[in-house]
Amino acid sequence: MGRKFFVGGNWKCNGTLDEVKKIVNLLNDGKVPSSDVVEVVVSPPYVFLPLVKSTLRSDFHVAAQNCWVKKGGAFTGEVSAEMLKNLEVPWVILGHSERRALLGETNEFVGDKVAYALSQGLKVIACVGETLEQREAGSTMEVVAAQTKAIAEKVKDWTNIVLAYEPVWAIGTGKVASPAQAQEVHCELRKWLHANTSPEVAATTRIIYGGSVNGANSKELAGQPDLDGFLVGGASLKPEFIDIINAAVVKIA
Ligand code: PGA
Numbered sequence: 001m002g003r004k005f006f007v008g009g010n011w012k013c014n015g016t017l018d019e020v021k022k023i024v025n026l027l028n029d030g031k032v033p034s035s036d037v038v039e040v041v042v043s044p045p046y047v048f049l050p051l052v053k054s055t056l057r058s059d060f061h062v063a064a065q066n067c068w069v070k071k072g073g074a075f076t077g078e079v080s081a082e083m084l085k086n087l088e089v090p091w092v093i094l095g096h097s098e099r100r101a102l103l104g105e106t107n108e109f110v111g112d113k114v115a116y117a118l119s120q121g122l123k124v125i126a127c128v129g130e131t132l133e134q135r136e137a138g139s140t141m142e143v144v145a146a147q148t149k150a151i152a153e154k155v156k157d158w159t160n161i162v163l164a165y166e167p168v169w170a171i172g173t174g175k176v177a178s179p180a181q182a183q184e185v186h187c188e189l190r191k192w193l194h195a196n197t198s199p200e201v202a203a204t205t206r207i208i209y210g211g212s213v214n215g216a217n218s219k220e221l222a223g224q225p226d227l228d229g230f231l232v233g234g235a236s237l238k239p240e241f242i243d244i245i246n247a248a249v250v251k252i253a
Contacts, residue, residue: 003206005222005248006162006229008063008125009042009236010093010210020048021055023237028057030242035059038229038248041091041125042236046079049089063091063125066099069113081120092117093231095127095147097168107150114161115154123160125231126151127210128189132169140167141188148192158193158201162208164231165189170211172233179220179227182209186226215240218247 015023023042032038043063044052053062064084072080084092094117095110105113114124128147130140144165155161165185170177177185186207194202209221210231221227232244 003204003228004036005038005251006206006208007038007040007241007245007248008091008093008162008164008208008210008229008231009040009241010065010096010231010233011042011044011237012065012098012233013045014237015045015048017048017051019237020044020052024052024055026239027060027241028055030245032242032245033248033252037252038245040245043091043093050087053087053089061090063093064089065093065096067092067094067113067117067122069109070116081117081122084117084122085120089122091123091125093125093127093164095151097127097129097166097171101168107147110147111150111154114151118155118157118160123162125162125164125208127164127166127231129164129166129168129171129211135167135169140185141192144185144189145192148189149196152193152197158197158205162206162229163189164208164210166210166231168211172212174212176212176214176217176221177209179224182221183224183226186224190226213244215243218244219250222247222250 040060041063043065067081068078094113099105114126117124128144130143134143190202206228208229209227213230213232214235
């Protein structure tokens with residue numbers, strides 16, 4: 001089906017200059033499958049993007065963790081999609097639950113951001129996911145469908161979108177979704193894309209999982225048919241990120 005395995009490393013608001021250099025060295029020395037098999041994208045805080053981009057191995061790429069919803073200008077503290085493009089940062093993460101929850105980013109706002117970033121030539125890792133209360137209330141699919149719909153309403157071409165399913169209860173908690181739980185939502189999201197975008201978008205869009213992925217659980221998760229990679233937080237700052245990237249071999253075994 002041609003969905004290349006995708007592993008994103010979300011460094012969040014972490015790192016000093018020395019720590020960032022160490023992580024880049026670790027990545028540069030890591031033995032991983034070729035870029036025909038796995039696409040690796042790491043996302044440092046904005047201030048470290050140029051350094052990471054210029055020192056990182058050429059088969060790995062960088063992402064910003066956010067960008068502004070429209071053209072830059074009088075928006076103190078924001079970074080625009082145009083600036084990322086200008087610095088040749090190819091990817092941006094949008095709609096992460098930490099921003100949705102803590103900064104009040106709504107589904108519509110995230111949809112607008114995704115559309116604007118794409119219009120400027122960026123590729124987007126778009127995040128969706130339910131809270132524990134929503135899961136326990138049985139509304140997981142309703143929630144992730146509404147989040148995905150807000151993107152689909154603003155976007156026609158899905159070529160440059162990777163959809164990240166990140167259950168909020170699994171993020172940073174050590175409580176990873178079981179392979180069956182992840183597969184169930186990924187499969188439903190693909191069905192949703194089939195019904196609401198096109199069969200081609202459903203077949204080709206990568207749906208990656210995020211939430212307490214580590215070196216030990218990544219292989220079994222990667223074995224799920226609708227799981228096309230990972231968005232990794234905590235473990236992306238550690239040597240086990242290399243093991244997670246290597247979970248891609250499950251798909252070609
Ligand atoms: P985690 O974070 O791997 O630390 O759970 C994932 C994410 O927030 O993208």
